[in-house]
Amino acid sequence: METPRGFRIIPEYLSPAAQAALVETLRGIVAQAPFFRPVMPGNGRPFSVEMTNAGPLGWVSDRAGYRYQPMHPVTGEAWPAIPDSILDAWGDLTGYPSPPECCLINLYRGEKAKMGLHRDADEEDFDAPVLSFSLGDTATFRLGGATRRGPTKAVTLHSGTALILGGDSRMAYHGISKVMPGTSRLLTGGGRLNLTLRRVTKPVPGIESPRKAVP
DNA sequence: TAGTGCCT
């Protein structure tokens, strides 16, 4: 298949030291917002991955549907803040003028943990790219096209790899078809973490919303 | 249809 122009993959974007530091930060986030297992809308079938979020809005799924919401579905607490290092990476890699509002954290444990073909379509803003980072065990990512059926391309994601779905690939179907247990020692107890950053609401025109004051 | 489970 022809690779879309807005699709970018940056192997080793995060150094081993940066990965270790990020995992440490994520430990704090997970302590505040524990992983939960979402279920499918309607039939209530459980996901094979566990999830939590950081940022003003978190992505959740339950029998009622997919949505973004400001609180953890189990604890009712607000999501923790997105780490500064991740916000910096968003600016660096996307150049998008507004910050991401959701950092979805997916945990893949064991051979059965997968993510079927889907597309990120619950946002209001489809202009912003989707940025994601891989941590821990190596995985096979599949990139499809504009429909759920049709050919897909396999992309291997190692720990530290950054991936961007932007432009003509923003609405492409994609998923994780396989995770190879034991291929990384980054996470205690093994497994794979994926961080997905998204802008959810449309930025208000004229507001650049920098998070650091300009001296 | 962000699900599983066959089959080729």
Add this chain to the structure above:
DNA sequence: ACAA
């Protein structure tokens, strides 16, 4: 393909 499935079946809600």
